[in-house]
Amino acid sequence: MPHPLIPELETLAGRACADLGFELRQVNLLTHRIPMTLQVLVQRGDGQDISLDECAALSAPLGEAFDAAGVLDQETYILEVSSPGVGDELREDRDFRSFRGFPVAVRFTDRNGAEARCEGLLLERTASELQINMRGRTKRIPRASVLQVLLVAPSTGT
Structure with missing residues (x-):
């Protein structure tokens, strides 16, 4: 069963990604890790995987969007931004x-x-x-x- 915050996190991440020309693929909240980890999987608007530099550039706007919305209630978390890879579900x-x-x-x-x-x-x-x-x-x-x-x-x- 997905975490109840996933829909709101997906909405926030989707907006931040779209503003920078990226497409959100998936959001995972790994609460079993200490501190918890928020994984955001994105790709470029043309469907290609993003580079490490693009992940780094997207990290700050995503973090700011999550923090401004207060979705994680001042929880300590690690934000991971990456492209989809092996083990991912094919959908489109x-x-x-x-x-x-x-x-x-x-x-x-x-x-x-x-x-x-x-x-x-x-x-x-x-x-x-x-x-x-x-x-x-x-x-x-x-x-x-x-x-x-x-x-x-x-x-x-x-």
Whole structure:
């Protein structure tokens, strides 16, 4: 269950990112860390990953927006600004285009209504299905059945 502050943090981060030409991808609040960590994942408006310098430039406006809103009630926190990477969920069409050929884990509902999982290389996502390569065979999963698609680290075929 996501932290109840996430929607408000996403709104604040989204505005700050848009003002500087960036696009917010995700906000995570890691309350189990001491001090807690606020992760903000962003990309450039053209869909490309941001540079380290761009992350640094975005850090101050994001921190100021969060502090001015008082959302974290003077809690001590670490702000991490970065681009999405391995382990991130693919959501938008451009994500599926950008990561063609990459290893993914797919959670989906099978024909019996049970949740299933498979891994393979991402081929494509069309209007009707998700296609992944599983050891040389194309697995076609109806798009409506797909629950989640995550990038995963490549396995070493030993």
